[in-house]
Amino acid sequence: MSDDSWSIQLRKGLVELGVLAVLRDGETYGYDIVSRLRRVDGMALTESTVYPVLARLEVGGCVQVRSAPSPSGPPRRYFRLTRAGNERLASLTAQWRQVSAGIAGLLAGGQA
Amino acid sequence: MSDDPLDDPRVARHLDAVAAALRRQGDEAAAAATLENLRCHIREAVAARAGATDAIADVLAELDAPSSYAGDAPVSPGGRLGWWAFLATLAGPVVGLLAGLAGGQAAWLAFCAIEAAAVAAGIAAHRQPWGRTAICSGLALVLLPLLLAAVFPPH
Numbered sequence: 641m642s643d644d645s646w647s648i649q650l651r652k653g654l655v656e657l658g659v660l661a662v663l664r665d666g667e668t669y670g671y672d673i674v675s676r677l678r679r680v681d682g683m684a685l686t687e688s689t690v691y692p693v694l695a696r697l698e699v700g701g702c703v704q705v706r707s708a709p710s711p712s713g714p715p716r717r718y719f720r721l722t723r724a725g726n727e728r729l730a731s732l733t734a735q736w737r738q739v740s741a742g743i744a745g746l747l748a749g750g751q752a
Numbered sequence: 753m754s755d756d757p758l759d760d761p762r763v764a765r766h767l768d769a770v771a772a773a774l775r776r777q778g779d780e781a782a783a784a785a786t787l788e789n790l791r792c793h794i795r796e797a798v799a800a801r802a803g804a805t806d807a808i809a810d811v812l813a814e815l816d817a818p819s820s821y822a823g824d825a826p827v828s829p830g831g832r833l834g835w836w837a838f839l840a841t842l843a844g845p846v847v848g849l850l851a852g853l854a855g856g857q858a859a860w861l862a863f864c865a866i867e868a869a870a871v872a873a874g875i876a877a878h879r880q881p882w883g884r885t886a887i888c889s890g891l892a893l894v895l896l897p898l899l900l901a902a903v904f905p906p907h
Contacts, residue, residue, distance in 0.1 A: 670789045671796040687793055688816035692777075695785035705785075714795035717788065 651683055655693045657736055658683060660721065660729040663703060667720035669710075670694065694719065702728050757798040758791055760808050767791065769818035776822050778834075780881070786821070834883030837873035840866060841890040867894045 658677050662668065670691065677685040697703045702725035710716045721729065757763050770790060774783035794811060801807035848863030871890035877883030 669792070669796075671793050674793065686816050686820075687790060688820035691786045691789040691793070692774075692782065692821065694789060695782040696779070698785050699779070699781045710796075713799035714792070716796070717792050 651685065652689065654683070654736075655685060655689050656697070657729075657732045658685065659690060659693055659697065660702070660725060660732065663719055663721045663725065664729060667718050669716040669718050671716070673719070697725065697728075700724075757794055757808050757811070762808060762812055763794060766812060766815065766818065767794075770821050773818050773820075773822035778881075833873055834877035834881070834886060837870050837877060837886035838882045838889065840870035840873065841886050841893060844870065844890070844893060864894060867891075 655677075658680065659673060662673050662676050673694065674685070674687050674690050677683055677690055694703065698705055698719070702722060703719045704722050706718050707715055708718055758767070767787065767790065771783070771787055774786055777783060794815075797811040797814070798807045801810055804810055844863050844866040847866055848859045851862040852859035867890045870886050874883045874886030874890060878887065
């Protein structure tokens, strides 16, 4: 597996956690979610990666959607975390912390 | 001329191509939501470039290629389950016929058990086309012999 391929797979695996983390800060719309994730160092996520994940979270009941006019342009779809979404975020965060701590330990040496 | 960028034929072509790519993922509800998100994204991006010579061309140039949506996105478990449910409905008659060689009611019971499991799996994957196909074909395969038996009672 090339470095590029590994990096792409790693980022794809983290999209859901990234989207849920953005929504933890409060209700927002899709364009803003993509813009914020695009700015995260090392993630470089784009709409083709974020929107399918956002849609699956919507279908799965982790996010709630409402359409509303925007103050300065076209109507927007606003997303916010549901209770299931908050639980999903807590679960993924715990897993991420466990894995990242384990890998950090391995990289630092001295652990089997 | 419409102010809605979605009425632009270049945008329509892009959305059609994305829709085609999403159809291969098998989850219709998620595909519809993804498309709706993308429509809003395009409107927002074009509005953010108000005043540009060709804002739509700029936005389209920045968007990912439609093929990105058909990449290695995870296949929804429901989509796979629907496919297996449909295969199980086809397996029902085969197993029923094989069990029929042993005689007795074993064939009918085996057939009904498999079709019931297939329909249950189809219901669990009802959002996918294969899941709905499994529900219909499973019910039809069970009801057809019952109907025939009612119309032409065995002597």
